[in-house]
Amino acid sequence: MTTMAALDSERIATLSATFSGRLLQTGDEGYDHARRIHNGLIDKQPALIARCRGTADVVDAIALARETGLEISIRGGGHNVAGRAVTDGGLMIDLAEMKGIHVDPTARTIRAQGGVNWGEFNREAAVHGLAVTGGQISTTGIAGLTLGGGLGWLMGSQGLAADNLLSVELVTADGEVLNVDADSHPDLFWALRGGGGNFGVATSFEYRLHPLTHVVGGLVAYPIDAAGEVLRFYRDFTQSLPDELNVSCVLAHAPDGSGMKLAALAICHSGSPEQAEKDLAPVREFGTPVMDALGPIPYPVMNTILDAGYPRGALNYWKSSFMKTLDDGFIEAAIDRFASTPSPMNAILIEHLHGAVTRVGATDTAVPHRETGYSMLLPSIWMDPADTDANIAWTRGTYDTFRPYLAEGRWMNYLGDDEQTDAVRAAYGPNYDRLAQIKRTYDPDNLFHLNQNIEPA
Numbered sequence: 001m002t003t004m005a006a007l008d009s010e011r012i013a014t015l016s017a018t019f020s021g022r023l024l025q026t027g028d029e030g031y032d033h034a035r036r037i038h039n040g041l042i043d044k045q046p047a048l049i050a051r052c053r054g055t056a057d058v059v060d061a062i063a064l065a066r067e068t069g070l071e072i073s074i075r076g077g078g079h080n081v082a083g084r085a086v087t088d089g090g091l092m093i094d095l096a097e098m099k100g101i102h103v104d105p106t107a108r109t110i111r112a113q114g115g116v117n118w119g120e121f122n123r124e125a126a127v128h129g130l131a132v133t134g135g136q137i138s139t140t141g142i143a144g145l146t147l148g149g150g151l152g153w154l155m156g157s158q159g160l161a162a163d164n165l166l167s168v169e170l171v172t173a174d175g176e177v178l179n180v181d182a183d184s185h186p187d188l189f190w191a192l193r194g195g196g197g198n199f200g201v202a203t204s205f206e207y208r209l210h211p212l213t214h215v216v217g218g219l220v221a222y223p224i225d226a227a228g229e230v231l232r233f234y235r236d237f238t239q240s241l242p243d244e245l246n247v248s249c250v251l252a253h254a255p256d257g258s259g260m261k262l263a264a265l266a267i268c269h270s271g272s273p274e275q276a277e278k279d280l281a282p283v284r285e286f287g288t289p290v291m292d293a294l295g296p297i298p299y300p301v302m303n304t305i306l307d308a309g310y311p312r313g314a315l316n317y318w319k320s321s322f323m324k325t326l327d328d329g330f331i332e333a334a335i336d337r338f339a340s341t342p343s344p345m346n347a348i349l350i351e352h353l354h355g356a357v358t359r360v361g362a363t364d365t366a367v368p369h370r371e372t373g374y375s376m377l378l379p380s381i382w383m384d385p386a387d388t389d390a391n392i393a394w395t396r397g398t399y400d401t402f403r404p405y406l407a408e409g410r411w412m413n414y415l416g417d418d419e420q421t422d423a424v425r426a427a428y429g430p431n432y433d434r435l436a437q438i439k440r441t442y443d444p445d446n447l448f449h450l451n452q453n454i455e456p457a
Contacts, residue, residue: 012048015064021053021097034094035086037075038139039316041388042083046073046092053097055203058171062201065091066175066447073450074197076114077141081318081379082416084197084450085144093201095143100204103128108209109166114143114202122300130209131299133158138304139312143202148413148452149194149367151375153217153268153302154210156355157243162193162365163356164208170200173447177203191438194366194428196412197451198435199442216276217268217302218293224261226287227251227335233286234265234350235326238374243355244271245279251338252347254291255308259344267294268302309345315385317392319399320377320414321406322369326350330405337398342390345381348398350374368429369409376402377414415452424452433457 016023024031025048034049047070050061065072071090078085078096086092098113101121105128112121119138125131133152135145142161145152150161158164167181170192178200180189191199222230234249241247246268254260265283269276273296280294293305323330334348354372362368369375380395382388412427425432436457439446444456 011064011068015060019050019057019060021057022051024049024051034096035092036313037078037080037083037085038310038312039081039083040313041315041317042086044083044086044088046087047089049092049094051094051097055169055171055177058093058095058201058203059175059177061091061093062171062173062175062447066173071450072447074201074448076143076202077117077139077145079117079135079137079140080144080413081316082452084452087450095201095203098203103130103209105130108211109206110209111204111206112142113204114141116142118142118145118303119300122303125209126213126298126300128209129211129213131212132164132207132209133161134303135161136303136306137310138300138307139310142205144197145413146205147192147194147196147202149365149369149411151351151411151413153215153246153299154212154270155353155357156241156246157270158210159356159360160367161207162367163360165193165205166208167206168192168202169204170202172200173443173445187438188442191366191435194412194431195435195438195454198439198448198454200448212270212299214273214296215268215270215299215302216273216280216295217297218295218305219264219266219291220283220289220294221254221262221264221291222287222289224251224263224335224338227263227338228331229287230263230265231326231331231334231350232328233282235331237282238352238354241352241354242271242275242279244275245269247352249350250347251334252309252349253344257344261338262290264291266306270299309347310379310381314345314381314383315388315391317380317388317395318378318414318416319395320375320411321399321402322409322411323350323374323376323405324371324407326374327405330402333401333405337394337401340394342387342394343380343382345383346391346394347379349377349379351377363430363434366428366431366435368431369411373407375411375414376406377411412452424454427452428454
């Protein structure tokens with residue numbers, strides 16, 4: 001792999017003459033900020049950061065990388081836990097300043113550039129009383145989340161973010177700019193709905209929007225001594241949810257910094273307030289919560305309620321998998337493992353998949369995980385580097401304890417940087433071979449390999 005030596009001043013000067021964004025090298029103002037992503041555990045030094053302002057900048061950056069042999073990484077929102085957005089000694093194509101958003105309220109569509117995050121996206125859509133499934137953390141970028149599938153608060157009624165994708169502007173490995181949709185490039189469009197950053201640089205996305213202004217949502221938290229009852233209630237409650245109701249269960253610490261351990265339900269109901277009260281009656285009647293912050297809330301605000309638990313720069317290490325049900329053995333193991341967690345920011349999170357997500361065929365998009373069930377995530381988060389070994393060990397040990405209860409499959413956007421090829425295959429299941437064929441067509445040399453990589457067939 002070519003590194004810094006390939007970047008002589010003449011090449012930089014040639015690119016700078018037409019580049020509308022900024023080209024940053026070590027020592028330049030803004031370089032250290034640009035190379036730092038959400039996960040503070042990632043500390044890499046690109047030889048060059050191309051902070052693009054438009055598609056033409058992306059085309060030129062790819063051409064430079066091909067000319068010099070520099071390894072490419074692609075940064076959209078920079079939120080992915082694996083840290084593949086940054087390369088050591090290569091060329092980082094940074095879309096963070098590409099923030100254009102246009103809403104067509106008549107057609108109920110939105111086009112947004114690859115540097116937009118869900119907070120920005122939701123704010124613009126909400127002006128027109130519209131929304132679509134986005135991430136559960138507002139600072140997450142639209143690009144990585146959508147290309148990986150896109151779980152979110154509205155997935156029961158609207159499906160995944162990728163299920164609402166209408167088109168993508170994509171710059172391929174050879175620098176060609178394609179408008180990819182179901183008619184123009186059907187195979188590639190299929191692959192982009194879940195296949196990650198394997199096929200090019202996605203510079204903008206067009207989505208279908210849905211009427212929505214307010215939801216009934218928030219957190220209902222119970223003392224940790226009630227965790228067994230809460231998890232069993234959650235298991236029973238999620239057996240028959242309407243599409244409009246999305247509920248996650250989490251073992252976490254109080255957000256006030258007290259360190260108090262809690263068992264909480266995170267709830268978002270996107271139907272009418274009257275229907276929400278009816279559907280949420282079992283929650284209202286269950287247990288004795290220590291906090292009840294459930295009520296009408298603007299959807300863009302709903303999208304921020306977990307933000308404080310995922311601060312930029314914190315150190316992150318995640319493990320995840322799926323479960324078909326919540327066995328009593330798992331519930332007991334989860335309570336036991338959470339009691340020994342070394343960080344007050346760590347959690348055990350269970351997300352429920354149902355409704356519109358499950359009415360898409362396993363091979364209709366690149367996302368194969370279409371069965372009703374649960375996604376289990378261990379988002380381990382801490383601030384002091386001295387605590388890294390303890391937190392990684394706890395996360396791995398907890399995951400190993402949970403193995404007897406896990407189903408097949410992995411969620412691509414939750415995979416960490418230490419996952420092996422078999423985890424990527426598990427993330428794509430029956431779709432992996434088709435994705436590898438499409439990869440061979442559009443990126444035969446695997447130029448875009450800093451991702452959860454699909455090798456060309």
